[in-house]
Amino acid sequence: MLRKFLPDQFVLLLFGTLVLAWLLPVPLNAVPLAQSISFAGIFFLFFLHGLRLPRHEVARAMMGWQLQGIMLAFTFILMPLLGLGVSTIAAQFLPAALASGLLYAAILPSTVQSAVSYATLGKGNIAASVIGSALSNLSGIFATPLLFALLLGSASGVVIGSDIVIKIITMLLLPFVLGQAVQSWLGQWAARQKKLLTICDRGVILLAVYVAFGAAVSSGSLEVISIASLALLVLFAAVFLGIAFAAAWFAGGILDLPRSDRISLLFTGAHKSIAIGAPMAALLFSPKIAGLMILPTILYHQLQLIASVPLAKRLASTQGDSD
Incomplete structure (x- = not known):
């Protein structure tokens, strides 16, 4: 019964990481x-x-233009605008860093694995989901920091200077290019080691979350979070997710997309990547506020995994119905 509401064990792992960071935070002298x-x-x-x-x-992601352009526009234009509205309202009730964290979640790229998985379950356009989520992640390496500077930079006190640009290129773009370069030699090995590499993927994400959240605990930054503010944050994240799903579905209808494309836009557009969000937060923010900024993304990510299973099943079961 529990698995119906927690479809991915990564949800529990993320929650456990937050609890561990709260109980056993990173000592201040060990943060560097x-x-x-x-x-x-x-x-x-x-x-x-x-x-x-x-x-x-x-290559296909780079060459696609119509549906991929719609997905990118939804992810990096409409979602940030929706997030700006939600975070502005949330700022009236939440600490500033948590409200800004909602906007940070909005400017992140889509997930890859879950967007494709739920589009498949919902009988969407699988190829479009694969290419769209891949292009979203590639674009997010640059689009997320630029959107952050445009929408959050001055308010948060964080400036995207040359040091941040160098970090992003060195820590995100360079290793991706290196991975592409050695794919001819190691690609088949990686395909055979899918389970092991997935564990490595998730381990790195959990480590980034632990360091960010644990450093925030040690610095005392999380003292601004009360039970009431945490409950409100969950509520705002849930409302934002609902708005994102509704906006993606209706946008697909307004653009007269085929049903399978609408389903792909729904999950690729509304989903947000913790795999990009956690590492990017470590590069953009100081240890003192990184934990606060990433917390809304963690909650949004958990909620999207929980909500997507019944939504995808509903879409699959009503395939023959009119939109």
């Missing part, structure tokens, strides 16, 4: 070392992304 280990893991994570994503899918 922990960040260095986390950065090394982030480099490896994006190397794996480059190694496992077939070049022909990257």
Whole structure:
């Protein structure tokens, strides 16, 4: 019965990581070392992304234009605008960092695995979901920091200077390019080691979340979070997710997309990637606020996994019905 509401064990792992970071936070004097280990893991994570994503899918993602353009516009234009509205209202009730974290979640790229999985379950356009989520992640390496600078930079006090740009290129783009470069030699090995590399993927993400959240606990930044504010944050994240799903579905209808394409837009457009969000937060924010900024993304990610299973099944069961 529980698995109906927690369809992916990663939800529990993320929650357990937050609890561990709360109970056993990173000591302040160990934060620099922990960040260095986390950065090394982030480099490896994006190397794996480059190694496992077939070049022909990257090429197809770069060449697609109509549906892919709609997906990108929804992810990096409409979602940030929706997030700006939600975070502005949330700022009246939540600490500033948590409200800003909702907007940070809105400017992240789509997931890859879950967007494709739920589009498949809902009988969507699988090829479009694969290419769209891949292109979203590639674009997000640059689009997310730019959107952050445009929408959040001055308000948060974080400036996207040359040091941040160098970090992003070194920690995200360079390892991805290296992974693509050695794919001819290691690609088949990576395909055979899918389960092991998935564990490595998730381990790095959990490490980044632990370091960010644990450092925030040690610095005292999380003292602004009360039970009431946490409950409100969950509510705002749930409302934002509902708005995102509704906007994606109706946008597909307004654009007169085929039903399968609407389903792909629904999941690719509304889903947000913790795999990009956690590493990117480690690069953009200081340890003092990174944990606060990433918390809304973690909650949104958990909610999207929980909500997507019944939604995808509903879409699949009503395939023959009129939209």
